[in-house]
Amino acid sequence: MNTAVSQIDEVKTTPWAGGKSPFSVEYGKLMMWFFLLSDAFTFSSLLISYGALRFSSNAWPAPDKVFQSVPGMIEHGAPLVFVGIMTLILILSSVTMVLAVEAGHRNSRKEVAWWMVATIIGGAMFLGCQALEWQHLHSEGFWWGSIPNAEKLKEFFAEGGLVSTTYSQQFANLFFTITGFHGFHVFSGVIINIIILLNVLAGTYDKRGSYLMIEKVGLYWHFVDLVWVFVFTFFYLV
Amino acid sequence: MSSEHKDIHAEGEVHEETMTRGKIINVLVILLAITTIEFIIALYLVPKGFLTYHSANPIYIVLTLAKAFYIVAYFMHLKFEKVALAYAILVPILFIIGLILVLTNESHHWIDLRL
Numbered sequence: 001m002n003t004a005v006s007q008i009d010e011v012k013t014t015p016w017a018g019g020k021s022p023f024s025v026e027y028g029k030l031m032m033w034f035f036l037l038s039d040a041f042t043f044s045s046l047l048i049s050y051g052a053l054r055f056s057s058n059a060w061p062a063p064d065k066v067f068q069s070v071p072g073m074i075e076h077g078a079p080l081v082f083v084g085i086m087t088l089i090l091i092l093s094s095v096t097m098v099l100a101v102e103a104g105h106r107n108s109r110k111e112v113a114w115w116m117v118a119t120i121i122g123g124a125m126f127l128g129c130q131a132l133e134w135q136h137l138h139s140e141g142f143w144w145g146s147i148p149n150a151e152k153l154k155e156f157f158a159e160g161g162l163v164s165t166t167y168s169q170q171f172a173n174l175f176f177t178i179t180g181f182h183g184f185h186v187f188s189g190v191i192i193n194i195i196i197l198l199n200v201l202a203g204t205y206d207k208r209g210s211y212l213m214i215e216k217v218g219l220y221w222h223f224v225d226l227v228w229v230f231v232f233t234f235f236y237l238v
Numbered sequence: 239m240s241s242e243h244k245d246i247h248a249e250g251e252v253h254e255e256t257m258t259r260g261k262i263i264n265v266l267v268i269l270l271a272i273t274t275i276e277f278i279i280a281l282y283l284v285p286k287g288f289l290t291y292h293s294a295n296p297i298y299i300v301l302t303l304a305k306a307f308y309i310v311a312y313f314m315h316l317k318f319e320k321v322a323l324a325y326a327i328l329v330p331i332l333f334i335i336g337l338i339l340v341l342t343n344e345s346h347h348w349i350d351l352r353l
Contacts, residue, residue, distance in 0.1 A: 023320055025319060040334070044337065048338055049341070051341065051342065051345075055342060058352075064280070091269050092266075218313075229309065
């Protein structure tokens with residue numbers, strides 16, 4: 001009997017020959033990556049529209065004049081301080097999230113739970129800061145569809161430069177839309193983190209034998225941090 | 239399922255298996271250092287006139303991309319995944335760069351329309 005295998009019947013063993021995962025990641029994690037990619041497109045569209053509108057303007061509210069207060073503490077003359085605190089909170093909560101993932105690799109339920117609690121507190125603090133920031137800008141007169149009166153508006157533009165009501169309105173709309181969309185992501189992230197924490201405490205992942213779920217929500221949480229890095233640069237620094 | 243996951247990781251793993259605590263702290267220090275540099279530029283170098291407003295912007299963008307790299311590569315673990323996965327995620331970003339180029343170019347024409 002002829003046992004020779006024709007070339008076409010030979011079993012291929014290359015990564016893309018089938019039979020194994022070429023990406024070497026679990027299905028849910030891969031889908032989280034693809035979701036984040038699509039979310040990156042959404043945020044990019046918003047930020048790039050903001051950039052294009054700002055580029056094409058001849059006057060734009062100056063960031064260090066608009067954002068120069070620490071709500072409830074300093075009214076004027078502290079540009080970037082409050083947003084610096086917010087950035088610090090979000091970076092630290094990202095770090096506690098990686099520490100939760102790292103503890104998950106060691107299947108240490110208690111450590112995962114504590115780091116998740118820290119991450120949730122960080123997220124909640126960030127949301128609180130953002131609420132204060134919004135409340136402050138709202139009290140100054142900025143909102144979707146509304147801007148401060150002409151006299152007050154001068155304070156927010158570079159001295160001696162043009163003052164534009166049109167571009168002030170565009171700034172207000174874009175600021176609340178983009179930070180609002182980001183804040184909604186943070187809010188969803190906090191809710192998801194709470195659900196995961198409850199599962200950790202209930203021992204769901206011990207039964208499953210893997211803390212992979214922590215990695216998946218971790219990806220989402222880091223993405224939220226990543227978006228904030230861009231929002232911070234393009235709204236507060238540039 | 240976990241053993242299967244480990245098997246997949248075991249074969250063809252070129253880089254270190256995962257993030258250790260030491261590495262996490264390293265990345266944290268880098269992120270905080272970059273943010274501090276941004277603050278020094280915004281609060282000291284630009285107001286004192288060492289840098290103009292316009293020359294500071296490219297620096298901010300480079301520093302922001304550096305932060306994004308550290309978050310994606312280390313916190314999101316992409317550096318330790320298969321190269322195929324990294325490309326599947328990073329190549330579509332070219333579309334975003336395309337949109338940036340198109341709209342910045344377009345916005346220069348909008349200025350003329352608005353005069």
